[in-house]
Structures are given as structure tokens and as C-alpha cells.
Amino acid sequence: MAETPHPAQRARPLSPHLTVYRWPVTMATSIVHRATGLALSAGTLVLCWWLIAVASGPDAFNEFTSLAVTPLGEVILFGFVWSLAYHLLNGIRHLAWDLGYGFAVPTANLSGIIVIAASIALAAGLFALAYLGHGGYYQ
């Protein structure tokens, strides 16, 4: 009896948590919606940084663009574009739910898969469009 730990100190079974569940699509899309929202918050500040760099003359502009064309800069830009595409498409899914549509489990699973696939396609498309002609299509 002396070896038995106090009930409060024994390792009690925990309720299943993130690491235990096989992630359902709806759970993954929900978590990614929040994560992309946080990423876009940082991206919005970078967008304001770009605007003030454009407004501040050639030195600031060249400093910003020289950082943007590094591999890390391009990864960040693609991450921003994909986050925007995902948050936009999944946001439309959320607005549909708010109006009362698409709550059935098979529908919610299907719309989740569609959003994931479409966000990758939209981001890749926008990124390709942006790089078409190497140097912006306004020149």
C-alpha cells in the first residue's frame, strides 16, 4: 500500500488531444484558417512596409525589392499569396455556414477538400501570373 501513489499524483488517462486524433478534414481546415489568419496579420504589416518603401524614394524601394527577390523573400511571398488564397476561399465557406448552408458532414468534408485543392491552384496561378514576363506585367 505504501508504494501506491496518491490518486492525485497517478498518471490519469487524458482526454484525446491533437496528437492522438486522426485529424478530420474539418478540424484541419479550421486550424489552418486561424494559422493563415495569423500569417496574414504579419503579411499585412509587410504590405504597409512595401507601400512606405515605394513612397520613400529609390533607396528604400531598392532595399525592399533586394530583400524580396532573395529565396527567403520569394518563399515568404508565396506563403502570403497561398495564405490569402486559403483564407479567402475558406472564409467564403464560413460565410456559407453562417447563412446555414453546407453543415452536413459529407458536405463539410467535401467543401474542405475543395478549399484545400482550390487554394493551392489559386495561389500557384496568381504566383505564376505575377512572375509572367519576369518584371511585372505593367511594364
Next chain:
Amino acid sequence: MSLETPLHKVRGMGSAHSGVTHFWRQRVTAAALVPLSLWFGISVLGLVGAHEAATLAFLSQPLNAILMAAFVMVLLYHMLLGLQVVIDDYVQSDGQKVFLMLLVRGLSIAAAATAIFALLRIAGPL
């Protein structure tokens, strides 16, 4: 039996004391951001790799400047509402909650002021 006074019930503010204000504003800004984000993705991303002159020419067009200002303002407001939910979910101490909300609001206002100033400066005098 409810402990709510009739006036409280009529106002419908609930435990958050602001009713559906936050919920509604988050949805309205989300809906506004659908066309604005599409414009941003298709038009503004075309400036990737553009020279300074082309960038200035694009942003000094009145329609582009107005849409850019609207996009950044609505984006920052939607961001503020979203970050408030994240803070409410994960931060338990009231002191930290107030501090982080003030920080987010301060950053949003600073970013908004910077963006407006930048766009006005790019557009230049008439």
C-alpha cells in the same frame, strides 16, 4: 426563470456586453474583402519584379490608390477583429489580454496611418 432584467433582454447584449457587434463586423469585413482580395491578387501582385517607375505609375492611378487604401483599411480592421478572438481564446490573464489588445490596436493604427501617408505621397499634389 431568468435573472436578466427586461431591459437587458431587450438590448440583447449578452455576457460580452456588446451583443453581436463583433460577430457582425467580422462577417461584413470578410464579405468586403472577397472582391478586394481578388483585385489585390490579380492586379497588385502583377507589380512583383516591376521597376520603381512602373510601381509608382500603378499606385498613383486614382482607382488603384482608392482600392489599395480600402483594401488595407478593411484588412487591418478584419485583422484586429480576428486577433481579438485569438487573444480571447488563448490568453487567460486579464492584464495580458488588455495589454495585447492595446498592442494590436496600436500596431493597426500605426500601419493604417503609414499606408495612408504612403499612398498620399505616391499620388502627389494635384
